[in-house]
Amino acid sequence: xxxxxxxxxxxxxxxxxxxxxxxxxxxxxxxxxxxxxxxxxxxxxxxxxxxxxxxxxxxxxxxxxxxxxxxxxxxxxxxxxxxxxxxxxxxxxxxxxxxxxxxxxxxxxxxxxxxxxxxxxxxxxxxxxxxxxxxxxxxxxxxxxxxxxxxxxxxxxxxxxxxxxxxxxxxxxxxxxxxxxxxxxxxxxxxxxxxxxxxxxxxxxxxxxxxxxxxxxxxxxxxxxxxxxxxxxxxxxxxxxxxx
Amino acid sequence: xxxxxxxxxxxxxxxxxxxxxxxxxxxxxxxxxxxxxxxxxxxxxxxxxxxxxxxxxxxxxxxxxxxxxxxxxxxxxxxxxxxxxxxxxxxxxxxxxxxxxxxxxxxxxxxxxxxxxxxxxxxxxxxxxxxxxxxxxxxxxxxxxxxxxxxxxxxxxxxxxxxxxxxxxxxxxxxxxxxxxxxxxxxxxxxxxxxxxxxxxxxxxxxxxxxxxxxxxxxxxxxxxxxxxxxxxxxxxxxxxxxxxxxxxxxxxxxxxxxxxxxxxxxxxxxxxxxxxxxxxxxxxxxxxxxxxxxxxxxxxxxxxxxxxxxxxxxxxxxxxxxxxxxxxxxxxxxxxxxxxxxxxxxxxxxxxxxxxxxxxxxxxxxxxxxxxxx
Numbered sequence: 001x002x003x004x005x006x007x008x009x010x011x012x013x014x015x016x017x018x019x020x021x022x023x024x025x026x027x028x029x030x031x032x033x034x035x036x037x038x039x040x041x042x043x044x045x046x047x048x049x050x051x052x053x054x055x056x057x058x059x060x061x062x063x064x065x066x067x068x069x070x071x072x073x074x075x076x077x078x079x080x081x082x083x084x085x086x087x088x089x090x091x092x093x094x095x096x097x098x099x100x101x102x103x104x105x106x107x108x109x110x111x112x113x114x115x116x117x118x119x120x121x122x123x124x125x126x127x128x129x130x131x132x133x134x135x136x137x138x139x140x141x142x143x144x145x146x147x148x149x150x151x152x153x154x155x156x157x158x159x160x161x162x163x164x165x166x167x168x169x170x171x172x173x174x175x176x177x178x179x180x181x182x183x184x185x186x187x188x189x190x191x192x193x194x195x196x197x198x199x200x201x202x203x204x205x206x207x208x209x210x211x212x213x214x215x216x217x218x219x220x221x222x223x224x225x226x227x228x229x230x231x232x233x234x235x236x237x238x239x240x241x242x243x244x
Numbered sequence: 245x246x247x248x249x250x251x252x253x254x255x256x257x258x259x260x261x262x263x264x265x266x267x268x269x270x271x272x273x274x275x276x277x278x279x280x281x282x283x284x285x286x287x288x289x290x291x292x293x294x295x296x297x298x299x300x301x302x303x304x305x306x307x308x309x310x311x312x313x314x315x316x317x318x319x320x321x322x323x324x325x326x327x328x329x330x331x332x333x334x335x336x337x338x339x340x341x342x343x344x345x346x347x348x349x350x351x352x353x354x355x356x357x358x359x360x361x362x363x364x365x366x367x368x369x370x371x372x373x374x375x376x377x378x379x380x381x382x383x384x385x386x387x388x389x390x391x392x393x394x395x396x397x398x399x400x401x402x403x404x405x406x407x408x409x410x411x412x413x414x415x416x417x418x419x420x421x422x423x424x425x426x427x428x429x430x431x432x433x434x435x436x437x438x439x440x441x442x443x444x445x446x447x448x449x450x451x452x453x454x455x456x457x458x459x460x461x462x463x464x465x466x467x468x469x470x471x472x473x474x475x476x477x478x479x480x481x482x483x484x485x486x487x488x489x490x491x492x493x494x495x496x497x498x499x500x501x502x503x504x505x506x507x508x509x510x511x512x513x514x515x516x517x518x519x520x521x522x523x524x525x526x527x528x529x530x531x532x533x534x535x536x537x538x539x540x541x542x543x544x545x546x547x548x549x550x551x552x553x554x555x556x557x558x559x560x561x562x563x564x565x566x567x568x569x570x571x572x573x574x575x576x577x578x579x580x581x582x583x584x585x586x587x588x589x590x591x592x593x594x595x596x597x598x599x600x601x602x603x604x605x606x607x608x609x610x611x612x613x614x615x616x617x618x619x
Contacts, residue, residue, distance in 0.1 A: 052275050084351070092568070127546065141550065141553065147350055193409035193410070198345065216437075220592045224591060
């Protein structure tokens with residue numbers, strides 16, 4: 001009997017259930033047992049693909065590799081600096097492969113680690129190879145292109161909450177206000193938010209400084225009519241009444 | 245005979261399993277669920293076209309596309325469009341001269357979405373572990389109509405919102421069944437508490453790492469329509485951008501960027517390209533040097549991700565012809581404050597500014613061999 005006739009016989013004999021059931025079982029059991037020894041390395045529970053987001057372990061590893069690297073330390077100098085951000089980056093392979101099938105391009109796992117230097121208003125961007133556990137290119141970045149770190153807005157709010165005019169603005173609830181870690185899903189009733197200020201004129205005290213405008217949000221809405229700017233470089237808080 | 249049957253059955257089962265595994269592998273596209281969107285069109289019935297997209301929610305940039313491939317027919321290979329596409333910066337200057345904010349430069353987080361944001365009944369599915377991304381598969385209206393013959397189209401939309409303190413920005417990417425891509429930013433929520441009645445602009449800068457048919461061999465042309473009103477004829481020109489630079493959009497010339505690969509052609513022998521066309525109400529210009537152009541073209545550099553640093557990226561212009569290019573587009577929302585935005589009640593702002601959009605379209609040009617979505 002030819003294979004096709006056997007298959008036909010199986011199907012026509014009302015054995016479709018047997019076939020589909022066996023198929024499922026095979027996918028789950030047979031293939032791993034039949035092929036694992038020869039072709040497939042042990043598979044972790046969730047295999048991270050090259051374009052998946054960084055895991056928390058990878059983020060911590062990237063920060064650790066960058067902060068302990070002697071070249072990075074040299075780039076950061078002796079002055080005050082801040083680790084600002086660890087981000088996923090997909091680097092293109094050096095050699096182009098003609099095939100367009102996406103899973104044939106091997107890009108590895110990389111991160112960019114960004115620092116800010118307060119002494120010269122400059123960012124230091126480090127590319128980290130997570131597989132080789134090494135740093136690659138280190139690039140200087142304009143200060144205005146460096147985002148604020150969560151720690152910086154916390155510093156700014158601590159400075160502001162020690163300012164008498166800010167405490168007067170917030171009244172009896174001044175001690176209730178705090179910076180929310182929005183990434184962690186925190187949404188407290190009285191929270192402090194910040195916006196990055198960019199000064200373009202040398203006459204502006206925030207020119208080439210790290211400045212944040214603080215916003216105070218209550219459950220009912222934002223407190224209006226006053227602007228609070230914190231200069232983290234000079235550690236100065238400026239409070240101004242604004243027109244209503 | 246019984247033994248033969250068993251062997252053949254095992255063979256069939258093994259073959260089927262391998263096919264299943266192979267298909268799953270092909271669909272991975274270097275990212276895994278829930279960061280993978282694999283969408284065929286039409287959504288039911290025989291497939292005609294297909295998108296395969298990888299995305300990531302990122303603080304600051306919001307929803308970032310980390311790969312996008314289009315398949316123009318079930319028998320065609322996937323063609324890469326994006327290596328990476330993101331909102332690189334959103335510049336917000338107030339008309340009084342200050343404040344001037346770089347909203348992406350804060351690293352704002354994305355907002356977790358709920359069923360009101362992304363209703364299942366409207367074709368929505370919330371993606372990613374943090375629930376920051378909504379996928380909507382929806383009807384996009386008329387694709388073409390010819391008397392009583394008509395074709396409606398579909399699109400898959402990915403969107404998420406960043407919480408920029410008092411403002412929210414909705415970052416939206418639309419992938420259509422005809423290969424068109426729309427990138428949009430919508431500005432909404434509450435006016436700035438210090439100066440809630442002051443007009444201002446929201447200027448997103450997109451960084452589009454377009455790698456048509458792979459990353460080498462791309463070139464960008466400025467496409468212009470020129471029609472002097474003193475005559476009756478018009479011409480359409482294409483000028484190669486040879487070195488890194490910024491370009492102006494002129495509404496009288498329908499300025500667009502024409503992005504073309506050196507080798508990608510359709511079966512008619514015509515070079516396949518994508519046209520970058522603005523979707524805008526006006527042209528924002530400010531003192532800051534990065535706002536002086538609407539388009540920029542740079543050579544790929546993974547360390548160059550900041551829209552506000554564009555002038556420094558092109559200060560020593562490298563060649564961008566027939567190489568690995570990145571295209572940048574700057575748009576703007578002009579927010580004239582109105583009573584509908586809200587009001588002050590007992591020293592607190594009450595109200596929400598309804599969403600205003602700006603963006604662009606990327607449209608295939610000679611990618612298909614004939615009219616797509618046509619019998």
